[in-house]
Amino acid sequence: MISKKNRFGCFRSILFAALGGYITITKIANIGSVFSLFLMPFLVFQFWLSTFTYFHHRHTSIPGWKYTDDWNKVYGSLLTTAHIDYPAWIEWLTLNINWHLPHHVSSNVPWYNLRKCTFTLTKKYGDHLTYDEFGWKLWKEVTTSCHMYDKDNGFSQWPANKSR
Numbered sequence: 001m002i003s004k005k006n007r008f009g010c011f012r013s014i015l016f017a018a019l020g021g022y023i024t025i026t027k028i029a030n031i032g033s034v035f036s037l038f039l040m041p042f043l044v045f046q047f048w049l050s051t052f053t054y055f056h057h058r059h060t061s062i063p064g065w066k067y068t069d070d071w072n073k074v075y076g077s078l079l080t081t082a083h084i085d086y087p088a089w090i091e092w093l094t095l096n097i098n099w100h101l102p103h104h105v106s107s108n109v110p111w112y113n114l115r116k117c118t119f120t121l122t123k124k125y126g127d128h129l130t131y132d133e134f135g136w137k138l139w140k141e142v143t144t145s146c147h148m149y150d151k152d153n154g155f156s157q158w159p160a161n162k163s164r
Helices: 004-026 034-057 073-079 088-093 101-105 111-128 136-144
Strands: 082-085 130-133 146-150 154-158
Touching: 034 082, 034 136, 073 101, 073 111, 101 111
Parallel strands: 082 130
Antiparallel strands: 146 154
């Protein structure tokens, strides 16, 4: 049972949220449409996030998932993703979030330790990790080939990728 005090607080919160929504829609929207205030930033953010994380997970050189007994957390976390070096301005805008490998080990690594953690992982697993530099060649390679999965062979490109 909700006490009268809590009921009033809940009603007050709903009232202020509705009032804030009304003011936002009617007054602030005069500066720009709801589309430009809410939908466009959302779409830009989704494009940004989707674009730059896509290359980590769909790089043409990463192996696929295994169904064999030699699968382990290191394989699943580190070897099935790639580290992509992006231009410095992208790194600055995203607070190093594109230093992606530590995210697969622990999502609790703060942004300011992502580079340090990546270098530590590189020391231990460097020969097994996939690295690449972002550019139009990589963009074309990843987005124009079909990334197919075969249970016996892992990921393969179709048509076969001859540049790697």
